Amino acid sequence: MSDAERRDREPIGVIGTGYVGLVTAAGFAELGSEVWCVDIDAEKVRRLRAGETPIYESGLQELLARNRERMHFDTDLGPALANARLLFVAVGTPPTYSGDADLSAVHAVVDAIPAAEDRALVMKSTVPAGTGASLRRAFAEQGKQVLSYVSCPEFLKEGSAVGDFMHPDRVVIGDEGGWAGDAVAELYAPLQAPVVRTDVASAEMVKLASNAFLATKISFINEIANVCEETGADVVEVARGMGLDERIGAKFLQAGIGFGGSCFPKDVDALKQLAGNSGYHFQLLTSVIEVNELQKRRVIGKLQRHLGPLAGRRVALLGLAFKPDTDDMREASSLVLTARLLADGASVSAYDPVAEDQARELMSGITYAASPLEALQGADAAVLVTEWRELVELDWAQVAGAMAGNLVIDGRNALDPGQVRAAGLEYEGVGRR
Numbered sequence: 001m002s003d004a005e006r007r008d009r010e011p012i013g014v015i016g017t018g019y020v021g022l023v024t025a026a027g028f029a030e031l032g033s034e035v036w037c038v039d040i041d042a043e044k045v046r047r048l049r050a051g052e053t054p055i056y057e058s059g060l061q062e063l064l065a066r067n068r069e070r071m072h073f074d075t076d077l078g079p080a081l082a083n084a085r086l087l088f089v090a091v092g093t094p095p096t097y098s099g100d101a102d103l104s105a106v107h108a109v110v111d112a113i114p115a116a117e118d119r120a121l122v123m124k125s126t127v128p129a130g131t132g133a134s135l136r137r138a139f140a141e142q143g144k145q146v147l148s149y150v151s152c153p154e155f156l157k158e159g160s161a162v163g164d165f166m167h168p169d170r171v172v173i174g175d176e177g178g179w180a181g182d183a184v185a186e187l188y189a190p191l192q193a194p195v196v197r198t199d200v201a202s203a204e205m206v207k208l209a210s211n212a213f214l215a216t217k218i219s220f221i222n223e224i225a226n227v228c229e230e231t232g233a234d235v236v237e238v239a240r241g242m243g244l245d246e247r248i249g250a251k252f253l254q255a256g257i258g259f260g261g262s263c264f265p266k267d268v269d270a271l272k273q274l275a276g277n278s279g280y281h282f283q284l285l286t287s288v289i290e291v292n293e294l295q296k297r298r299v300i301g302k303l304q305r306h307l308g309p310l311a312g313r314r315v316a317l318l319g320l321a322f323k324p325d326t327d328d329m330r331e332a333s334s335l336v337l338t339a340r341l342l343a344d345g346a347s348v349s350a351y352d353p354v355a356e357d358q359a360r361e362l363m364s365g366i367t368y369a370a371s372p373l374e375a376l377q378g379a380d381a382a383v384l385v386t387e388w389r390e391l392v393e394l395d396w397a398q399v400a401g402a403m404a405g406n407l408v409i410d411g412r413n414a415l416d417p418g419q420v421r422a423a424g425l426e427y428e429g430v431g432r433r
C-alpha cells in the first residue's frame with residue numbers, strides 16, 4: 001500500500017481495548033487509519049498512552065510501537081465521536097449466571113453514543129443473534145434511529161491475533177444496506193480476504209455457529225480419545241487418519257484436557273441459551289459442554305489410578321494459560337484442575353511463562369514457581385496443561401532428576417512419549433497407547 005493510499009484511509013473509533021479491540025485498532029492503524037480508542041479502564045488507557053502493551057499477544061507490541069502516531073487513547077468518547085463515523089465496539093460480553101451473554105457493556109456504549117446520520121456502530125463483540133435488531137429498537141426508543149448498525153464479528157485467535165487480523169479466513173459484514181456496511185468493507189479491502197456480505201442476524205449467527213462447531217469438534221475427538229483408552233487405539237493415529245479426509249480436515253482434532261478461554265465456553269453456552277430462550281432445545285451443545293467439563297476432571301482419575309489417594313501428594317502443573325502464547329486465564333482448564341487437586345488434599349506447584357500474574361488473581365493456595373524445574377522439584381506427578389514450546393522441549397532427564405515420583409500426564413498430547421519414557425518417566429497422554 002502506498003503512502004498516499006494510507007493517507008486516504010478512513011479514521012475509526014474503537015471502543016474497548018482488550019484482546020479484540022486493541023488488535024483491531026492496531027491492525028487498522030497499520031493499514032493507515034487514524035484510530036481513536038476508548039476504554040473505561042483508566043489504568044489501561046494510561047499504560048497505552050505511555051507506550052506499554054497491557055496484554056501479552058505476539059507481535060502486538062511492535063505493531064503498536066510502529067503505529068503510535070496514528071493511535072489515540074482516551075477514557076472519554078468525545079475524541080472518537082469527533083473524529084470517526086465508524087465506531088467499532090469491542091467490549092466484553094461475559095456469561096451471566098444463566099449462561100446468556102451479559103450485554104451490559106454493549107448497552108452502556110449504545111446509551112452513550114449520540115445520534116448522527118453519518119455515524120455507525122460496528123459490532124465486533126460476540127453477541128447473540130437478534131442483538132442487532134434489539135439494539136435498533138433501543139436506538140428508536142432513544143430517538144436515535146438515524147444511527148447505522150453493522151455486525152462485523154471477530155474471528156481472531158489469542159496467541160496469533162495479529163496474524164489473524166492481517167490474514168483473516170473471511171470477513172463477515174452484516175448490515176441493512178446503506179453507507180456503513182460499504183464503508184466497513186472498504187476498510188477491510190486491503191486484506192484481500194473473502195468477504196461475506198449478509199444481513200445482521202445471519203452475521204451474528206455465523207460467529208456463534210463457528211465457535212460452537214469448533215468446540216463440538218474438540219469434544220468429539222476427546223470422546224474418541226476416551227474410547228481409544230478403552231480399546232487400545234491411539235487417538236493421535238486416529239486423528240491423523242481422519243484429518244486427511246478433506247471433508248473433516250486435520251485442524252481441531254487434537255485430543256486433550258478440554259477447551260477453555262474467553263470464547264468457546266461462553267459462546268457455546270450463549271448459543272445453547274439463545275436456542276433455549278427461543279423454544280429450541282440444542283441437545284448437541286449440552287453434550288459438548290458436559291464432555292468438556294468431564295474431560296478436565298479425567299486427569300484427576302488418572303492421577304488417582306497411578307498414585308492412589310491424592311492427599312499429601314505433590315502435583316506440578318506445567319502451564320496455566322488456557323492455551324500457549326497468551327496470558328489469558330479465562331476458563332482455563334488449570335483452574336478446574338487446581339481446585340480439584342486442592343480439594344483432594346494434594347499440594348500444587350505451577351509454572352507458566354507469562355500467565356502467572358493473571359493466575360495469581362484467580363488461584364491461591366498453590367506455589368508459583370519461577371521455572372519448570374522449580375515447579376517439578378519433589379513432585380510426585382507432572383501434568384502438562386498448556387503446551388508452551390519451552391515446556392514441550394524440556395530436558396526430560398533433568399525433569400526425572402527433579403521429581404520425587406515418575407508420572408508425567410501429557411494433557412495436550414504434545415510430548416514425545418518415547419523421549420519422556422527414555423528418561424525413566426512414566427508417560428500417559430489423552431487417548432494414546
Ligand SMILES: NC(=O)c1ccc[n+]([C@@H]2O[C@H](COP(=O)([O-])OP(=O)(O)OC[C@H]3O[C@@H](n4cnc5c(N)ncnc54)[C@H](O)[C@@H]3O)[C@@H](O)[C@H]2O)c1
Pocket residue numbers: 015016017018019020021038039040041044090091092093105108109124125126127154155156157158262263
Ligand atoms: N478474546 C478473543 O479471542 C475474542 C475473539 C473473538 C471475539 N471476541 C469477542 O470480542 C469481545 C471482546 O473480547 P476481549 O477478549 O477483547 O475482551 P476484554 O475483556 O479483553 O476487553 C474488553 C475491554 O472493553 C472495556 N470496556 C468495557 N466496558 C466498556 C465501555 N462501556 N466503554 C469502553 N470500554 C469498555 C474493558 O475495560 C476492556 O478493556 C467479546 O464479546 C468476545 O466474546 C473475543
